[in-house]
Amino acid sequence: MKHTEDTYLSADGLNLYYQVWRPDETPKAVIQLMHGYASYSGRLINVVNELIPRGYVIYAADHRGHGKSEGLELYVKKFAKFIEDQKIFFDLIREKEPNLPHFILGHSMGSTIAEQFVATHPELEAIKGLILSGVGIKIGTIHGFKKALAKFLALLASKKRVTVDEAEKLSHDPEVVEAYRKDPMVSKKPTVKIGVEFANACSKANKLIGQIKIPTLVQFGSEDIVMLEGEKFVKKLIMPDKTIKKYDELYHEVYNESAKDRKIVLKDLGDWLDNHL
Template sequence: MEHTEDTVESAGGLKLYYQAWRPPGQPRTAVAIIHGIGEHSGRFKNIVDYLVARGHAVYALDLRGHGRSPGQRGHLMSWSEYREDVKAFLGRISTREPGRPLFLYGHSMGGLVVLDYVLRHPEGLSGTIISGPPFESVGVATPLLVASARILSRLWPTFALDVPLEAEALCRDRERITQYLGDPLVHRRCSVRWAAEALDAGAWVKAHAAELRLPLLLLHGEEDRINTAAGTRRFFESVSYPDKTLHLVPGGYHEPHSDPGYEQVLQRVEEHLLSHMPEAARP
């Protein structure tokens, strides 16, 4: 496995950090990962190890205000800034993986970022994978957070709030939880403008679900206490595009890629990748 680190310039001249992992030889596909709120590109080791071992290249970005990328932690002024981040990231991958089938993989808040992007810009993509999206958040979008975001967003947009995320709800692997709690690149803060923009983005994505025109794989743990599986099921039913799959993980928590038995989930992911490659390139 070849591992590289680099930056890519996005809107406002921000140099965003990203990592790439490539197998020996020519990859079958390229997978671009967009992380959730407060996390970063280094939290997807299981996905990287599984897919790269099977011949896929994996790229993962630190969005602005996250990980090793610049910006106030958990802050943006407009959700369109994330669209610009994703656009720049995909442009870099396309340059490095010309002609390769390219998939966008978004986890949690990253799933919302990805869906908002592909509903507007599906071109150049072979499909998308969405994991644990925040269509119905119960552990983070508390009434206090929502009210504070709406009131303060225009008055003091950079004002930071604690994100009441329960670490024990992430997965059933105690070692992974310990790693999360001790990770210096993880933060649990968001600005009121970020919260307001996230609420608006979520409403927009749900309202435009029927316009999706990319192959879709939705993953969600049935016991997710942060974002409910019921919200994802409702979104899935609103998607009219026929090439769609919903995989609910029995007993699964918020991170299907971190839970015990994650290999079965990632097998579904690879099946999605392989089934949407050009016919001549399939194994």
């Protein structure tokens, strides 16, 4: 496996960091990963470790204001900027991998970005499938604020920050929880504005989901309390080729669950991809 790092330029001039993991053999498809809120691309390493041996090349960028990318930490003026950034990243990937089938994988907030990206760009015929993890109709809380209060505060002080510790809601694996809490790359003090934008984006994405026609895999835990109402979400999917994987008792980060559970989840992911080439 070969690992490289680089940056690309957003439309408004931010340097956005990305990583590429390439198998030793000629890859059979490319995966564009979209990580979750307050996280960064490297926290999807279990996905990388599952798919590289299967022959996939993986591209993953840190969203603006996240990880190693530029931008005010955990702040976005408009959620649409995340979708715009991913379109630029998509074009970069297609330049480098013009002949490979292209799959989009989004987790948590990344799934909301992925939904909107695919729904609003039906012309991108290279995209052969969509994988959504940690999905829901709405987020459980706006990180300490009720929605109405958060909207009010966003108008008054959109860059005001709150302290967040939701690690125990992510995984049953105590090592994952502890690593998350200690990880300096994980943002612990989001702005009110990004919470409001994320909540509004969930509502918009759930209205757009019916426009997605490409093959789709959804993976979520039955005990996810970060993104709510996953079962209601999947009922909105109308594409003819859809696969729903609900994992009993798992939490929000199904790819980072306990070893025995994530092994099942990751195998389901890899098998679905292999069957859609």
